[in-house]
Amino acid sequence: MIIAERKPVAEILNMIEGASTVLVAGCATCVADCMAGGEREVGILASAMRIALVREGKAVEIIEVTVERQCEREFIERIRELVEKVDVVISTACGIGVQAMAERYRNKPIYPGVNTTFLGLREEEGLWTERCAACGDCTLHLTGGICPVARCSKSLLNGPCGGSREGKCEVSEEIACGWQLIIDRLIELGQLDRLEANIPPKNWATSRDGGPRKVIKKELRDEKRKQS
Amino acid sequence: MSHIYVFACQHRIPRDWRPPFSPEEINGHKVRLIQLPCSAKLSTVHMLRPFEQGIDGILVMACSEDTCRSLEGSRRARMRVREANSVLEEVGLGDCRVMLKQRNGSEPAMYRDALEELVAQTQALGASPTRGNNVT
Ligand code: SF4
Ligand code: SF4
Numbered sequence: 001m002i003i004a005e006r007k008p009v010a011e012i013l014n015m016i017e018g019a020s021t022v023l024v025a026g027c028a029t030c031v032a033d034c035m036a037g038g039e040r041e042v043g044i045l046a047s048a049m050r051i052a053l054v055r056e057g058k059a060v061e062i063i064e065v066t067v068e069r070q071c072e073r074e075f076i077e078r079i080r081e082l083v084e085k086v087d088v089v090i091s092t093a094c095g096i097g098v099q100a101m102a103e104r105y106r107n108k109p110i111y112p113g114v115n116t117t118f119l120g121l122r123e124e125e126g127l128w129t130e131r132c133a134a135c136g137d138c139t140l141h142l143t144g145g146i147c148p149v150a151r152c153s154k155s156l157l158n159g160p161c162g163g164s165r166e167g168k169c170e171v172s173e174e175i176a177c178g179w180q181l182i183i184d185r186l187i188e189l190g191q192l193d194r195l196e197a198n199i200p201p202k203n204w205a206t207s208r209d210g211g212p213r214k215v216i217k218k219e220l221r222d223e224k225r226k227q228s
Numbered sequence: 229m230s231h232i233y234v235f236a237c238q239h240r241i242p243r244d245w246r247p248p249f250s251p252e253e254i255n256g257h258k259v260r261l262i263q264l265p266c267s268a269k270l271s272t273v274h275m276l277r278p279f280e281q282g283i284d285g286i287l288v289m290a291c292s293e294d295t296c297r298s299l300e301g302s303r304r305a306r307m308r309v310r311e312a313n314s315v316l317e318e319v320g321l322g323d324c325r326v327m328l329k330q331r332n333g334s335e336p337a338m339y340r341d342a343l344e345e346l347v348a349q350t351q352a353l354g355a356s357p358t359r360g361n362n363v364t
Contacts, residue, residue: 008318009315009318009319010318040271040272040273043271043272043273043276044272044273044276044311044315047273047276047277047279047280047315048276048315048318048319050280051276051279051280051316051319051321051358052319052320054280054282054357054358055319055320055357055358126307
């Protein structure tokens with residue numbers, strides 16, 4: 001899922017400077033799972049904003065709403081009435097949700113309430129870690145199901161480097177060496193021989209280097225119908 | 229007069245204090261006692277909302293973690309109290325306006341002592357900066 005973290009309240013208050021009604025709009029999917037921007041966090045953020053605004057002697061009305069998924073037009077259309085009545089929307093969805101809202105509500109400032117951080121999973125209670133960098137050319141079958149792009153600090157495709165020490169990455173004692181994890185898993189799978197195969201350079205055009213990306217499924221596109 | 233909300237697990241409320249017989253004043257402090265089926269029911273936002281209205285502090289009375297009848301309830305309450313305090317600190321209200329006591333008893337004296345401790349803590353921070361915002 002997409003992992004995010006709430007922005008500091010002070011930064012959010014700066015964004016809404018001058019507004020007299022604000023909608024805090026959450027998303028009940030990824031950002032709810034990582035406890036950054038779901039219904040629960042919308043409640044916390046809205047309450048924190050109200051307390052901070054009262055302290056500053058400002059009268060701002062903060063309204064709360066959470067939709068199932070902000071990255072889908074059908075869901076965000078349902079809150080049109082609320083969006084239209086406020087001056088500013090703080091979206092606690094990921095950057096995709098914020099942009100989906102901005103595309104739908106063109107005359108309304110939609111500002112981000114969270115920092116969208118990475119694609120990952122919940123590892124333990126209160127701990128989320130990165131798993132995939134969306135490189136667009138997945139090679140997990142070659143690396144024991146562990147991603148060298150996201151989990152090796154240098155994104156080495158043929159590792160480890162000389163800095164790997166007792167399972168830790170040279171970048172920090174806190175980081176597991178991604179390549180040590182790959183080797184351990186290949187041993188578990190009885191596939192250690194895969195380490196001898198040189199993984200060729202990736203075509204990074206499928207990643208960010210090729211500009212904004214698109215996925216097109218031709219068979220699902222109806223040329224006769226104008227797409228919105 | 230400090231204004232304190234008390235959230236208490238039903239197993240920790242003194243028998244004579246169960247709603248609707250809950251005291252409205254303890255040791256000269258205005259209190260509002262809210263009975264919970266378990267401290268697990270207490271969400272972070274339940275602890276923040278009353279501060280919008282200008283209360284001074286919150287006392288949470290939970291069971292000790294190893295006797296919680298919902299197993300995880302009191303532990304979760306501990307995490308949420310920590311979260312509430314960290315949000316309050318972020319907005320300038322200090323990090324100790326919400327106090328958790330995990331105990332096995334349910335005597336009024338336990339409440340009186342905890343309230344005194346909490347009030348001393350909140351008074352050291354000064355009156356709640358949201359005071360006067362229509363406490364209900
Ligand atoms: S190889 Fe690319 S697509 Fe596969 S997990 Fe790693 S970053 Fe994601
Ligand atoms: S020590 Fe391991 S994780 Fe760190 S850069 Fe080298 S190979 Fe990558």
